[in-house]
Amino acid sequence: MEQHLDALLAAIEARADFLESFRKAYGLAAEHYHAEEELLAEIARREAALAEKMAAQHAEALEMAACLEEAVAAGQASDALRLARRFHAIAQHNIIEEERDVFPLAERWDASESGFGHGGV
Numbered sequence: 001m002e003q004h005l006d007a008l009l010a011a012i013e014a015r016a017d018f019l020e021s022f023r024k025a026y027g028l029a030a031e032h033y034h035a036e037e038e039l040l041a042e043i044a045r046r047e048a049a050l051a052e053k054m055a056a057q058h059a060e061a062l063e064m065a066a067c068l069e070e071a072v073a074a075g076q077a078s079d080a081l082r083l084a085r086r087f088h089a090i091a092q093h094n095i096i097e098e099e100r101d102v103f104p105l106a107e108r109w110d111a112s113e114s115g116f117g118h119g120g121v
Contacts, residue, residue: 001028033058057094
């Protein structure tokens with residue numbers, strides 16, 4: 001996913017056609033967020049605030065993506081570009097926080113006790 005986010009950022013910075021890069025990054029992010037739902041439910045049983053923060057970031061990224069598609073449909077290119085920047089920022093920030101906060105937490109929990117590791121994240 002990070003490679004697609006990097007490609008999206010490069011397209012945005014070049015003011016090139018960023019929609020293809022955005023749609024690839026968005027598709028991967030949506031799949032990733034869906035795959036993490038079970039993990040977030042498990043985390044919520046122990047660290048509710050962390051799970052809520054991660055879920056809120058996922059929801060915000062998906063909302064930015066939906067708004068971007070609406071802006072494209074309405075012919076609002078400058079709004080779409082700003083929303084692409086925002087989507088990128090949120091998705092990238094979420095990756096950073098997962099690596100910093102979620103992975104170490106999952107590693108601390110005994111996989112046999114909790115039923116998961118961080119492999120699905």
